[in-house]
Amino acid sequence: MTNIREIHGLAALDQMFASARAQGRAAFLPYFPIGYPTYQASLDAVEAMVDAGADGFEIGIPFSDPIADGPTIQAATQVALENGTTVRQCLDAVRALRAKGISQPMLMMGYANPLVAYGTDRFVRDARAAGADGLIVPDLPPEEAGMFAQSCAREGLALVFFLAPTSNDRRIEMAAKHATGFIYVVSLTGITGERAQLPVYLTDFIARLRSRTDKPLVLGFGISRPEHARQVSDLMDGFIVGSALVRAGGEGVAAVRELAGSLRGAL
Numbered sequence: 001m002t003n004i005r006e007i008h009g010l011a012a013l014d015q016m017f018a019s020a021r022a023q024g025r026a027a028f029l030p031y032f033p034i035g036y037p038t039y040q041a042s043l044d045a046v047e048a049m050v051d052a053g054a055d056g057f058e059i060g061i062p063f064s065d066p067i068a069d070g071p072t073i074q075a076a077t078q079v080a081l082e083n084g085t086t087v088r089q090c091l092d093a094v095r096a097l098r099a100k101g102i103s104q105p106m107l108m109m110g111y112a113n114p115l116v117a118y119g120t121d122r123f124v125r126d127a128r129a130a131g132a133d134g135l136i137v138p139d140l141p142p143e144e145a146g147m148f149a150q151s152c153a154r155e156g157l158a159l160v161f162f163l164a165p166t167s168n169d170r171r172i173e174m175a176a177k178h179a180t181g182f183i184y185v186v187s188l189t190g191i192t193g194e195r196a197q198l199p200v201y202l203t204d205f206i207a208r209l210r211s212r213t214d215k216p217l218v219l220g221f222g223i224s225r226p227e228h229a230r231q232v233s234d235l236m237d238g239f240i241v242g243s244a245l246v247r248a249g250g251e252g253v254a255a256v257r258e259l260a261g262s263l264r265g266a267l
Helices: 009-022 039-051 071-082 087-099 112-118 120-130 146-155 169-178 202-210 226-233 243-251 253-265
Strands: 027-033 057-060 106-109 134-136 158-163 183-186 217-220 238-241
Touching: 009 027, 009 134, 009 158, 009 238, 027 039, 027 071, 027 217, 027 243, 027 253, 039 057, 039 087, 039 243, 039 253, 057 087, 071 243, 087 106, 087 112, 087 120, 112 120, 120 146, 134 146, 146 158, 158 169, 183 202, 202 217, 226 238, 226 253, 238 243, 243 253
Parallel strands: 027 057, 027 238, 057 106, 106 134, 134 158, 158 183, 183 217, 217 238
Antiparallel strands: none
């Protein structure tokens, strides 16, 4: 079945947030890397999370030096690289998922080096053609994002930037000015990975950001349990779960579906 989506890119993200907001909850955006534990298994995992009620996705592009990621995602993306996963295959994965009728927004999440090597304009153009709605590049600060920003604006794709608890007012203003789609809010100082509890300063941190921007705020890093999802649902416009779902992916698609269902059900 071929899925013909009526809206794409920034408009698709806007609709996703509006729909979740109308239901009185945050949007659930899982991360999963293509190629782990195999190429087909990664596609099956995304389909399972669609069945579990995911609102959108971060489609992970494996890279050899994922500096923002913890051991779970590092190990998984290394397996994906050893399986021969390329940037092109990650774009093909989005195209294949769209062909299956999956309509949820998908953002390509990867580090700058392989995207620049692929060709910035070419990558953004090909991502749009494959059915992606935006880019998340953890090691791309707004000051150095000119080529990506121009390409994304031309194709109508989101370009997401990060803010952390250590971000000063100038960094907040810069991210708020240049981010499109949403702002990725890092819940803590450190790398990705499962945490027992979310930081106590989170509410004050989010209030500080809300006072400086009206763009959607999506929380990531450390969210792994249904109680975390419940805790942030009233606070955020969306939240991202990565390491816990990747760990489940090593156990099989059924484990991914079960965890995703419990996270979505908590909302």
